Amino acid sequence: MSQRQVLQVFEQYQRARTQFVQAVAELSARPQNAETLRSAGVMSLLRPLLLDVVPTIQQTAALALGRLANYNDDLAEAVVKGDILPQLVCSLSEQNRFYKKAAAFVLRAVGKHSPQLAQAVVQCGALETLAICLEDFDPGVKEAAAWALGYIARHNSELSQAVVDAGAVPLLVLCIQEPEIALKRIAASTLSDISKHSPELAQTVVDAGAIAHLAQMILNPDAKLKRQVLSALSQIAKHSVDLAELVVEAEIFPVVLTCLKDSDEYVKKNGATLIREIAKHTPELSQFIVNAGGVAAVIDCIGSCRGTVRLPGIMMLGYVAAHSENLSMAVIVSKGIPPLCTCLVEEQEDHIKAAAAWALGQVGRHTPEHARAVAVANVLPTLLSMYMDTHSSEDLQVKTKRALKNILQKCTYLPALEPLLHDAPPNIMKHIVGQFSKVLPHDSKARRLFVTTGGLKKVQEIKAEPGSLLQEYINTINNCFPEEIVRYYSPGYSEILLERVENYQPVL
Amino acid sequence: MNPAPPSPGRSPGRLRRSAHTGPGAGGGRAAPQAPAGRARKRLGPRQEGGRHHLSPSPAPHRQHRAPSPLTGPRRPLGPSPRGCLCRPRSPHGAGPGRGRPRLPAGGAGWYGPLPWWRRRRAGGGSGGSMAALARLRARLPALREECFRRNRCVDEDRKIKYKAAVKIQSWFRGCRVRAYLRHLNKMVICIQKRWRGYQSRRYFRKIVKTAYFIMKMNFYNEMAVRIQKRWRGYYVRKYIHNYYALKKYLEAVSVNNEIVRNELQEYAEMNEKEKKKKDQEKKEKEKEYQARKMHYLLSTEQIAGIYNSPFRKSPDPMELLLRQSKPLSHRRQQVKSPFRDELYDWPTCTRPPTFHAGESLPPIGRQKPQGPFRDTAEVLRQRYMPLEPTLRVAASIDSPLEKARVEMKRGEWRNHIHDNEFLPFSSYHKNEKYDPSIHRSGKYGQETYGIKHFREVQPNKWVTGKDFQTVLPSIVLFEKFGKTYSRCGQIV
Secondary structure (H helix, E strand, C coil), X not given: CCHHHHHHHHHHHHHHHHHHHHHHHHHHCCCCHHHHHHHCCHHHHHHHHHCCCCHHHHHHHHHHHHHHHHHCHHHHHHHHHCCHHHHHHHHHHHCCHHHHHHHHHHHHHHHCCCHHHHHHHHHCCHHHHXXXXXXXXXHHHHHHHHHHHHHHHCCCHHHHHHHHHCCHHHHHHHHHCCCCHHHHHHHHHHHHHHHXXXXXXXXXXXXXXXXXXXXXXXXXXXXXXXXXXXXXXXXXXXXXXXXXXXXXXXXXCCHHHHHCCCCXXXXXXXXXXXXXXXXXXXXXXXXXXXXXXXXXXXXXXHHHCCHHHHHHXXXXXXXXXXXXXXHHHHHHHCCXXXXXXXXXXXXXXXXXXXXXXXXXXXXXXXXXXXXXXXXXXXXXHHHHHHHHCCCCCHHHHHHHHHHHHHHHHHCCCHHHHHHHHHHCCHHHHHHHHHHHHHHXXXXXXXXXXXXXXXXXXXXXXXXXXXXXXXXXXXXXXXXXXCHHHHHHHXXXXXXXXXHHHHXXXXXC | CCCCCCCCCCCHHHHHHHHHHCCHHHHHHCCCCCCCCCCCCCCCHHHHHCHHHHCCCCCCCCCCCCCCHHHCCCCCCCCCCCCCCCCCCCCCCCCCCCCCCCCCCCCCECCECCCHHHHHHHCCCCCHHHHHXXXXXXXXXXXXXXHHHHHHHHHHHHHHHHHHHHHHHHHHHHHHHHHHHHHHHHHHHHHHHHHHHHHHHHHHHHHHHHHHHHHHHHHHHHHHHHHHHHHHHHHHHHHHCCHHHHHHHHHHHHHHHHHHHHHHHHHHHHHHHHHHHHHHHHHHHHHHHHHHHCXXXXXXXXXXXXXXXXXXXXXXXXXXXXXXXXXXXXXXXXXXXHHHHHHHHCCXXXXXXXXXXXXXXXXXXXXXXXXXXXXXXHHHHHHCCCCCCCHHHHCCCCCHHHHHHHHHHHHHHHHCCCCCCCCCCHHHHCCCCCCCCCCCEECCEECCECXXXXXXXXXXXXXXXXXXXXXXXXXXXXXXXXXXXCHHHHCC
């Protein structure tokens, strides 16, 4: 045979291999083929192709593997069990950028499913190689490497610590400064995933100088980038007061408030989350946010959104109001109560309702003025009905009960308390009647109103154990009125009168 | 009273007696029948009388101590000045035999028959004495009777007297002791009275002091409470819960919120506009590109294009666009730079929206303002008050006298013709002899040390001809002499 024929055989083989691997890559792009491919034993076939001489075949094989592993975690486990990862890691350092991208894609696909798989990826020594990839010139490689690192670090703090120990954080901060938007997004998302687990990790990220760059990128018009950046900043700020103060010192206010007016829902949500994480630490930080007009922006944001997007905003108002009565008054003055009431009424999800109830409780619990502002909004009957509703979750019930208790203990606005008298359960009734017993002895107009609106009648109908606090309150209320009126309204009085009529001997 | 020492001539019986009676011996011995030669101690009236009553009488017949016949003449037994009670004192009431029976010399004494150691003497004697003896013996029973009777009488008397004496004495002693106790009591009362009075007065003074102190402290506390009340009210109302500041703050917050809301609204509107504009531009671009691609649909003279239907009043806008557009060339499209999109995304307004809070809100970490300030005008007046020095300060340091002197000197110097001093007349003192001082005069004239030379120098021993260089720096201040100021004033 001539040389050409020999070479032809090899060319044929190579063509076949290329065809096969490209077909597999295409098939694996569709999720429904994954099972079939797996049962056909594609893993064992793809594995030697990774070491193929021809670079294109290597890359396509890697791509196919990545897509398969991306689909579900069994395949990813098969990739791990098939000992493919060490080969990938070794060849990562040598090959060209396409291969690197594909290999990083495989690592990402394997590492995203569960902490154990991610641990397996880490044990192969992938982190150092990925960190080296972060220094590459090609932005696509950097993006793939950063993405893989992000997915690995997402699971728990040990894996994040491993990522940090591989020296990835300064490189990620450099990546953030690159001009490519996609790279910025991924790098921001990775930093967010790293810093969310513990204060030490967040401190590491801060020490690499990430905050300044992240703060600059808030102005970027790209919505997805803003999402990630705001998420990263909120993960950093949530751990401690010092970190929150560092974030605030980067002069994000009042620019962050513009994010609350963004058209993208998740940008608003993450912006509200960031402000919430800052506000929850100390009264001074909340005060700062109030002074910057943050409360107004958040209130508007709550008004314009629907659904889970509102939740961080509601919680932020609750945190601000919880710190002190001045801040709570600032929330009231910024017209914060109507949106909270609408949230309470409109939302379907129980956890959002619970958050709104909690926030209202924090606003109204400080002084009678605050309680009055909340009561005037006519929200107490709603809270009561939610508390009594059997369909509400336990969390919602607990939160509404606590909110009611806190508000009622300070509420002296009787017209709002009236409707509650009629259907409150005994443990709430105690507080309502207690408030009446505090106000009625001093206010004659209120007494009159109390009688005319039927409150006295209702109070007489309440059965309380003698000696209990409720009975004491009822006695105090009864002592405010002349005895005839009390007797008149006591239950069964008409029968008594009729009996007297019956037993009466007419005087002739 | 000490028992009288037994005299040598004393009969042993007496010794015995004295042994019995003990300290009462001396008293007992001071019986009326004390022998004359003996110096008896005269005892007090108290002790004497009962003594012989108190003394136990071992023998029932022991009675008054009768001195023995050997002891000398006895005193007559008359009514003793301290006679015993058993013998009635009345002159008539005399017992038989008032006088002491004359006892025979060796005959029966008071003790009846002689004691045994007498009996020897009692024997012997003449016949005449025998008849006397017989007579005496005849009388003996009666005597015995008498003696016995008297003894018994005396004994009873003695007993009665003894008891009486005891009673008297005991009563008297009792009275004495009681008187003494009363006296003591009175003294003690006196002392205690004074002492208690003193203590109480001290206590009272202390109480008064404490009460006064408490009163003062209450008063001070009252006043302090008033001051503190005012101060605390002021302080709290001004710094801790300043109602008006809070009100202003809340108003400022609302104003700020309004501003922020307006600005955010503007920003949102701006974004909307930008977006719309961008969309529109994109659409336009699309349309243009389409037009360029399909420029062949342009209507010609002969054939009306699709967009230029003859039944329309005016051509379709697409037609107009087609007319304007240039046909696409076959050149390959330029590769879009990857940055273009990003730049395209940026809004035309490149400045980020700035927020200006209308009024700056009060600072968070508000420092407490310092105390009440004085009026500014007053302060400035004080600060820039012109100096009004006293006469002493205003006057120059040099007194006028000094100044005048200086003036005079200057005048003289001015008027000098030349500066050489006139030397004093040397011939005036030409012949004066010099008196050398004693300190310096030595034997051979004046010591030259201290005048002519100070130390011995031996130039031949010197190593170099030059002097030592000074190691220490010269005094800096003195180097500045004449060089502190510039010399330009000294040109003339």
